[in-house]
Amino acid sequence: MSQAKYAVGIDLGTTHCVVAALELGEPGASPELFPIIQLVAPGQLEARDALPSFLYLPNDNELAPELRRLPWGDSAAVCGQLARERGAKSPNRLVSSAKSWLCHGQLDRRAGLLPLQAAEDVIPISPYDASLHYLNHLVAAWQEFYPEAPLAEQQITLTVPASFDPSARELTAEAARAAGLGHATLLEEPQAALYHWLAVHAEQWREQVQVGDCILVVDVGGGTTDLSLISVRQQDGALALERIAVGEHLLLGGDNMDLALANVIRMKLAQQGTQLQPWQILALAHGCRQAKEQLFAEASLERAPIVVPSRSSSLIGGSLRTELTRAEIEAVLLEGFFPAVAVTDPVQQRPRAALTTLSLPYAQDAAITRHLAAFLTRQREALPGQGGQFVHPTAVLFNGGVMKAAPLVERLESVLNGWLAAEGAPPVRRLTGTDPDQAVARGAAYYGGVRAGQGIRIRGGTACSYYVGIESALPTVPGLPPMMQALCIAPFGMEEGSACAPSEAVFALVVGEPVRFHFYSSTVRREDVPGSLLEFWAEGALDELPLIEALLSAEGRQPGELVQVRLQAAIDELGTLLLEAVSLDGSQRWKVQFDTRGQAC
Amino acid sequence: MSVSLFGRLRLSLHVLFNAQAAQRLLASQAVATVAEAVPVEPAPVAPAAPQIDRALQLLALLQQEGRLLDFIQEDLTGFDDAQIGAAARVVHQGLGKVIREHVTLAPVAQVSEGQAISLPAGFDSQRYRLVGNVSGQGPFNGTLLHKGWQASAIQLPQTLPGYDASVLAPAEVEV
Numbered sequence: 001m002s003q004a005k006y007a008v009g010i011d012l013g014t015t016h017c018v019v020a021a022l023e024l025g026e027p028g029a030s031p032e033l034f035p036i037i038q039l040v041a042p043g044q045l046e047a048r049d050a051l052p053s054f055l056y057l058p059n060d061n062e063l064a065p066e067l068r069r070l071p072w073g074d075s076a077a078v079c080g081q082l083a084r085e086r087g088a089k090s091p092n093r094l095v096s097s098a099k100s101w102l103c104h105g106q107l108d109r110r111a112g113l114l115p116l117q118a119a120e121d122v123i124p125i126s127p128y129d130a131s132l133h134y135l136n137h138l139v140a141a142w143q144e145f146y147p148e149a150p151l152a153e154q155q156i157t158l159t160v161p162a163s164f165d166p167s168a169r170e171l172t173a174e175a176a177r178a179a180g181l182g183h184a185t186l187l188e189e190p191q192a193a194l195y196h197w198l199a200v201h202a203e204q205w206r207e208q209v210q211v212g213d214c215i216l217v218v219d220v221g222g223g224t225t226d227l228s229l230i231s232v233r234q235q236d237g238a239l240a241l242e243r244i245a246v247g248e249h250l251l252l253g254g255d256n257m258d259l260a261l262a263n264v265i266r267m268k269l270a271q272q273g274t275q276l277q278p279w280q281i282l283a284l285a286h287g288c289r290q291a292k293e294q295l296f297a298e299a300s301l302e303r304a305p306i307v308v309p310s311r312s313s314s315l316i317g318g319s320l321r322t323e324l325t326r327a328e329i330e331a332v333l334l335e336g337f338f339p340a341v342a343v344t345d346p347v348q349q350r351p352r353a354a355l356t357t358l359s360l361p362y363a364q365d366a367a368i369t370r371h372l373a374a375f376l377t378r379q380r381e382a383l384p385g386q387g388g389q390f391v392h393p394t395a396v397l398f399n400g401g402v403m404k405a406a407p408l409v410e411r412l413e414s415v416l417n418g419w420l421a422a423e424g425a426p427p428v429r430r431l432t433g434t435d436p437d438q439a440v441a442r443g444a445a446y447y448g449g450v451r452a453g454q455g456i457r458i459r460g461g462t463a464c465s466y467y468v469g470i471e472s473a474l475p476t477v478p479g480l481p482p483m484m485q486a487l488c489i490a491p492f493g494m495e496e497g498s499a500c501a502p503s504e505a506v507f508a509l510v511v512g513e514p515v516r517f518h519f520y521s522s523t524v525r526r527e528d529v530p531g532s533l534l535e536f537w538a539e540g541a542l543d544e545l546p547l548i549e550a551l552l553s554a555e556g557r558q559p560g561e562l563v564q565v566r567l568q569a570a571i572d573e574l575g576t577l578l579l580e581a582v583s584l585d586g587s588q589r590w591k592v593q594f595d596t597r598g599q600a601c
Numbered sequence: 602m603s604v605s606l607f608g609r610l611r612l613s614l615h616v617l618f619n620a621q622a623a624q625r626l627l628a629s630q631a632v633a634t635v636a637e638a639v640p641v642e643p644a645p646v647a648p649a650a651p652q653i654d655r656a657l658q659l660l661a662l663l664q665q666e667g668r669l670l671d672f673i674q675e676d677l678t679g680f681d682d683a684q685i686g687a688a689a690r691v692v693h694q695g696l697g698k699v700i701r702e703h704v705t706l707a708p709v710a711q712v713s714e715g716q717a718i719s720l721p722a723g724f725d726s727q728r729y730r731l732v733g734n735v736s737g738q739g740p741f742n743g744t745l746l747h748k749g750w751q752a753s754a755i756q757l758p759q760t761l762p763g764y765d766a767s768v769l770a771p772a773e774v775e776v
Binding site for chain 2: 040041042043044045046064066067069290305307309311313314315316317319321
C-alpha cells in the first residue's frame, strides 16, 4: 500500500492484545507501543499499553450504557481492563481465551457458544465474533488518535501462533477482513519474537549467530506455549534465516501456573480448617502471581506473604493472610511445569474421561520440558546432517510473560543443555535483549518494515505438508472403517505467493452438493510432493484436521451433474492456505472451504 | 532518529505531531503537567471535570486498588499487629500501583540524604525548605535531611458524562 505511513504489528494474544507501530521511511526508527484507549472502570477511560483480551456482556442494570460509552460509540459488549475486572466477579457474562476456542477443531467456531455457562439474559457469541470485537476496538482506538491515518491504510501484520491450523488462520484473516484490515499479513508469533531480537540488535545480530546455527524459540504466554526452530543458513554469501519447524498447539501457560499455586495454598488452608470460597480462589491466584514474582526476584527470600482482601469494608478484620514458600514454588513450578526429564521421556497422556461439558483441550501434561523434548525428538530430521536422537538447537530465544522469571528460564536451559551434553553437543547460547511481553507486537511491526524492503526476512513458508484423505479402492472389510490413503496436495515450506500444480488425481464432484474431504497435515514429512500418495504412515506423522468441503455452484451446469476436478493448493501473499477445485480444462475454479463447523471425527 | 512515537504522545502533549490528536488526547487523558520538570509553554488545561472531581477520582482509585478508605475508617482496637500488617500489605501494594501508574514522581534533591548540600542565594524556597539555624542571604550550606518529592505529571482516566465522582466506592450486592 503506497500511502501507508506506519507498519503496524498487532499481537492478538490469548490474554492480551498489544499494538506496535513503526514509522515507515524513517531510517533507524524502532517500533513503539500504541496506547490503546479502553474502559478501566465504569465511566472511566484510559489508554494502556495492552488491551486485555476479555469481553464482558453486561446487563444494563449493572453497567449503564452511558457509563460504558466509548469515544467512537456504543457497544453492547465491553472489552479490555474493565471487562477483565467485571468478569472475575461475574464469570457467566465473560468471554475469555477466545483465541484458544478459535482453533478448537471439534466445534463450530462461528456459533454463539461463549461464555460457556452464560447468564440467562446473555446472548452467547462465537470465538470468531470475540476476535472481531477486539480488532474492531483496536481499529477504532487507532482512529481516535490518527484520524488522518486510518489503520486500514497502514501496513498491518497480525500475529498468530505458529501452531494454528489452516482454518484458525483463515478465521483470523477473515476477522481482519471484517474489521477493514483485509490486507493484513499473518506472521507466526515465535518468528515475530525473533524479528524483535533482530530489530534490537540491528546490524550487530550477525555477530551473535553463525551459519549452521539452529535457534529454538520458546514462547510461553498466559495461555499457550509455542515452539519454533529457525536455522541460520548461507545464501548468496549472506546469512539467511529459515523457519524449519513448529510445535503443536499447547494450551499451557502462566495462568495454569498461578492456578496451580493457588490450589496448593487452598489445600494448605483446608488442612488448617479454612475452606475458601470461589471468589477467594481467584483473589488467591492473583496474590500467588505477585508472591511468585517476589520470590523469583529475590533469591534470598524464603517465603512471601499473600493476603486475600475481604469483600466487606472490614479490611483488617476480614482479610485472610497466608504465605507462599520457596519450597512450594519450586515443587509446583519447577518440578511440575519444568521437571528435569530425559529427552526420551514421553509426554504423559491419561485417557480422557467422557467430557460431559464443553471445554478447551488443555494440555494434559503440564510439563513444558516434556513437550519440548517431544518436539525436538519429533523434529530430529529437521536439520540434515545431524544424527542424534533429537534436533540440536545451538541458540535459544525465550519469549512470553512466563519467561520473565529467571529461575524458570535457567531450569529450562539447564534441562536442554543436559540433553545436548548427553549427545556430545555444546550448550545453547541464550539470545537476549528482548522484552518478553512486547516482543511479538514490536517484531510484527518491524516485519512490516522488512516487507517494505528494510532488513532481513525469515524464510519459512508453510510449517506443514497437507493431504486429503482418499478411501482406498480395496474391498471393504465388514466391521472395519474403509482404509484411508493420504494424497499430498501441498508440500512442506510453500512460500507466500506460490501455487502448486493441480493434482494429477481427479475427483468427481456432484454439482450443487457439498463434498467433504478428510484433511491432514504433517510437520515432519518434508519430502512429500504434491501427488505423493501415502498408504501407510508412522503413527503421529499425520494429524487429522477438521474436514474440508467443496461445493460446486451450478453456474451453467445442471444440479446433480458430475464434474471432474483436480485439487490445487496455493499460499496467498498474506500467508493463508487456499484450496481450489479446478475443472479439467482449467476454465472453472471453486474455492474449497476449511470447515470451521467442527465435525471432524 | 525519531522520537518515541507514542511516548511523546503520552507525556508531553505539546510536541505532538498532530494538533487534532493532541486535543483528543487531552480530552481523553486529561493530562495536567505540574511543576517545572517539563519546561515548556503551559499545556492548554483540559476542558475537564472540576478539580474537586479530579481529587475525588484519585481517592476512588486509591480505594479501589489499595482499600485506603476501608483501612483508615476501620477501628484498630482489638487487632494485633500481625492482622494490621496483613491489611497494610494490601494497602501498600495497591497505593503503590496507583501512584506508579498515574503519577510521575521524582525526588526534588538529587544528592543522597545525609550528604552535604549547598543552596545558592535566591533558591526556590518552595522546592527546598531550610530548617535549624537560618540566617543571612545564602549560599546556605547544610545536610540533606529529606530528598523531597515532586510530581512532573499526573494522569487520571478521562471520565464520561454521567460519572458521579462523589461515589468513591459503590456498595456491592451479590445476587
